[in-house]
Amino acid sequence: MIAQLIGEIFHTTFMNDSPLEPQMNTICHKAHILQTLNHSLTDSLMVITIIHSFPETYSTLKTILLSTPEDKLSSDTIINHTLVEKKSQQSQLTSQTAFIAHLGKGKGKGRQGKGTDGKPKLGKCTYCKKKGHYKAECRKMKCDLKEKDEGRSEKKPAKAFHTKVARAESDNDDEHIHLFMA
Numbered sequence: 653m654i655a656q657l658i659g660e661i662f663h664t665t666f667m668n669d670s671p672l673e674p675q676m677n678t679i680c681h682k683a684h685i686l687q688t689l690n691h692s693l694t695d696s697l698m699v700i701t702i703i704h705s706f707p708e709t710y711s712t713l714k715t716i717l718l719s720t721p722e723d724k725l726s727s728d729t730i731i732n733h734t735l736v737e738k739k740s741q742q743s744q745l746t747s748q749t750a751f752i753a754h755l756g757k758g759k760g761k762g763r764q765g766k767g768t769d770g771k772p773k774l775g776k777c778t779y780c781k782k783k784g785h786y787k788a789e790c791r792k793m794k795c796d797l798k799e800k801d802e803g804r805s806e807k808k809p810a811k812a813f814h815t816k817v818a819r820a821e822s823d824n825d826d827e828h829i830h831l832f833m834a
Contacts, residue, residue: 668709673734
């Protein structure tokens with residue numbers, strides 16, 4: 653039983669899909685059971701075990717904690733630092749989601765805005781001069797452009813594809829950026 657507990661402690665890898673706090677508590681609980689069986693692990697050994705059990709998403713915290721002097725770390729401080737990091741990651745994810753949702757605002761009908769009376773304000777197309785849409789949404793313009801393109805393709809069947817190449821070079825000859833548009 654003692655060998656099994658020690659093996660479970662040292663071979664634990666935390667999973668991202670479940671909360672870390674219960675996973676860390678499980679290791680500490682197993683260490684406490686070992687202690688009651690008169691086979692206690694030192695706190696510095698527990699610190700190293702917990703740090704090495706972190707998933708890849710905690711690689712930065714793992715590096716920081718491994719570079720911290722051993723006398724300044726305990727298993728309790730590791731658990732506290734980990735919980736703070738988890739909250740930080742969750743708040744960053746929430747703020748990124750909110751930013752993405754904010755960026756999505758303003759497309760389609762929502763772009764028209766609202767007038768002073770609270771009703772949707774309709775835009776006026778600069779292409780066909782009709783109200784209710786903008787030039788980028790103008791069906792007449794899109795139809796005209798399509799007809800114009802079809803007329804070109806009938807006149808020039810030999811050149812079906814046009815390619816533009818943009819090239820940017822830095823001071824180093826090794827670094828090139830090539831952009832192609834067909």
